[in-house]
Amino acid sequence: MNTIDEKLQPILAEVTRRNAGEPEFHQAVHEVLESLGRVVAKHPQYLDLALIERICEPERQIIFRIPWVDDKGRVQINRGFRVQFNSALGPYKGGMRFHPSVNVGIIKFLGFEQTFKNALTGMPIGGGKGGSDFDPKGKSDGEIMRFCQSLMTELHRHLGEQTDVPAGDIGVGGREIGYMFGQYKRLNNRYEAGVFTGKALAYGGSRARTEATGYGNTYFVQAMLATKKTAFEGKRVVVSGSGNVAIYTIEKVQSFGGKVISCSDSSGHVVDEAGIDLGLLKEIKDVRRERISEYARRRGAGVHFIPADKGSVWDVPCQVAMPSATQNELSGKDARALVKNGVMAVGEGANMPCTPEAVKVFQEAGVLFAPGKAANAGGVATSALEMQQNASRDSWTFEQTEARLATIMRNIHDTCHQTAEEYGAPGDYVLGANIAGFVRVAEAMRMLGVI
Structure with missing residues (x-):
């Protein structure tokens, strides 16, 4: 297991200080920084430009109240989150999670991971994540619809096909995405199919996205x-x-x-x-x-x-x-x-x-170990393919989409495998995924200037 390079230890200390009480986010940052000692030794400019510090700081964090009325007529209050972590490679992209455990630290950890995962796909998408501490279990369809509509009444102003494109995650499936997209469409008076992915086939979804x-x-x-x-x-x-x-x-x-x-x-x-x-x-x-x-x-x-x-x-x-x-x-x-x-x-x-x-x-x-930011990138990769189909007003067959998915996943594997070998750690997919994802994001940020 790697240890954190002494040049990177102050960065982790500052992340921990500025994000107190967010252990999942600290864990995610720690895991990536463990892999980057070899990178900064080879590319010291990443330290000079504070690229790592900037990558560890979300571009935008949105926290908001979600009031809704249950089936008994009682007003309920939940908290909503959207962390728009990094847009160097494209619009923010990442799912929405509905679960009682959701808090800003968990959403930040997920958004941080999503940034590198999306970079590994080779698709032009940045990283973000969102959700709420709402628990859909035991709720009626009417309650879930009213909750989703209230959430989207606030969140819609922060989304867009070229800005931020949510999808599903734990607790958010086709039903919830349909309700959120419907309210987005109602509020914006525009049919932007590409603003959500994981949609049903009836209104712009992609075959093979569920799988x-x-x-x-x-x-x-x-x-x-x-x-x-x-x-x-x-x-x-x-x-x-x-x-x-x-x-x-x-x-x-x-x-x-x-x-x-x-x-x-x-x-x-x-x-x-x-x-x-x-x-x-x-x-x-x-x-x-x-x-x-x-x-x-x-x-x-x-x-x-x-x-x-x-x-x-x-x-x-x-x-x-x-x-x-x-x-x-x-x-x-x-x-x-x-x-x-x-x-x-x-x-x-x-x-x-x-x-x-x-x-x-x-x-x-x-043991051969495939980290999630590489191994589970198929979902967001197919979401990007859904965005592509929406943009071209096209619909692919299941076989076409799965063939693209298979190619993307093999490419991600090969990228992680080759990067680990290049940096002197053959077979270490964690290091390979972290370095390959980081370098793609860091290079884009370097070219875009200090923003």
Whole structure:
């Protein structure tokens, strides 16, 4: 594991001081700065121009009140956020997250990661992120619509096809995007299809966007396995989560011949040695919106549900692990269990799901490790393809879009792999992703002047 170069330590100290009480943001900045010592040794001008300090400071942070009326006629108040982190490469681009845990520190960490992730795609998009501490669970469609309309009444003035383009994230799917886009259109009296991505096909969405993050992570891990002359074929795979990213990770892994034998939600995990029945999982989570325990009940004999307080999905022996739920879900203890049980590759489908200790355990054990800013970039890459289709008033087939996604993910893998070798750390995808993403953003900022 890298340590932070002494020239960069004052930068981290200042970031920590100026952003007190934001541990996730501190963690994200620390992880990137660990990789940059080799860069500043080779390119000292990045220090002279304060480029790193500027990259660590968002261009704009928007925090606002969201009042809305529930089904009982009571006024509820939530807090909304949009952090427009960096626009050196293009308009801000990043999802909206609706979850009680959302605060400005989490949105900043996500926006910071998004900046480098978007740079790695090679597409002309900057980095941003947004959301609210609103919890959509247990809310009616009417309540969710009124909340989304109230949020957009404030946020619409900060968005635009050439300014800031949100998408979905945890708690924000096609329903929520539809309500937000509808209110945006109403307030602006313009049909700017490219101002939101992740839209339904009926009003400008892209085929393969729903599948893109899970598919993209699987393409990346497949390319990573190929460097060791192996593949998913015949391997036991564990995927955490059971939402959009997890479901389509499972689907693509199965298409590559892997056997996914466990997935989870916040209540616990299921173990299905015959392989996860994807049709049943989609029905339970996408259609019925039930807990993962219902999968075990309906699947029948031989399938076990283990509550969260009785064990972890990472206790299940596997050769490939795909954490696809949320940040810091996989601890050092979990990583040691996976290594003990023979894991050979880990691909982050979620944003920063592995703690720093877990990453260190994997790297010291020689496990192939794909960081989220590279491995889960398929979602935002396909969002950029959706923007491209909207701009040209075009609509591509699923096959066209997936072919582009596969090419982009292989290119991201190769860029990270080659950059790690160039900077003297072959096989270190964390270092490769951080340096490649940073250099692309830093070079654009250098050319644009001190702004």
